[in-house]
Amino acid sequence: MAANKSQWRTTIIISSSLQNHETCRMLSTQQHRVRFSDCIEAGSFIYPLSGTAFLLVEPQDLGASEQPRLIEHIKKFVQVHRNCFLLLYAPFNGEKELQTLALIQSRFFGSNLKILPVRNVAELVKGMLTVAKATSKPHVDGIRQRMSLVRAHIIENSGVLEMLRGIF
The missing domain is CATH 1.20.5 (Single alpha-helices involved in coiled-coils or other helix-helix interfaces)
Structure with a gap:
């Protein structure tokens, strides 16, 4: 006996910087209403109905020369959003990724930032949708x-x- 559940759909405001990202295509394929905005932080996904915001940090953002800029970017994101999550995209758990994770955790310990390490785009989308649905x-x-x-x-x-x- 199969359960006939309707698929949950929501509106997502996405930073225009992610317009060509695979995540947007996957969300559109699942029939979510995707809206792009230049007015939100680069790399952000905002779920208005649940009041949650996600910031995507990819491997190219993890370089040692980029870390001070990355920390400032995250700091601004945390100041703007009350219920915020950092999507730390690391396809493999190397030394560099673990050091960056430790740096971010120690820097934002005690803040309202929650960190979700994800290994692929499917995990990224599933994690966002699970949190957004549970809090809508x-x-x-x-x-x-x-x-x-x-x-x-x-x-x-x-x-x-x-x-x-x-x-x-």
Whole structure:
């Protein structure tokens, strides 16, 4: 018996600097509404319905000479977006990629930046869509409702509650 689920679709505002990136083609193929903007940070994906923003950092951005510029770019992105994610695109985990990851983690520790290391474009798209869907308004309300029902069920069936009733 196959479940007949409709595919989730959303609007995504993407930096014009990524217009020819494979990620945009993949999102369009999945029938998401893709809009390009020159007004957002280069390398950004913004999901307005979920209030999340993603910044793509690719291997060519990871060079030692580029790191100060990269840190400033990320710093500006974090200041603008409250719920932000860094997509660290590293097709392989070499020493250079791990050093850059450690540098970014230590520099932005305690900030609202979350880092998602991804190895290919499919992981990149899947990661963004998973986060955006889980935090979008209709879905987050459903998740909260299910969590509330689970919590009520656990409390009702708790052995501790029965023991406390016996004491009082």
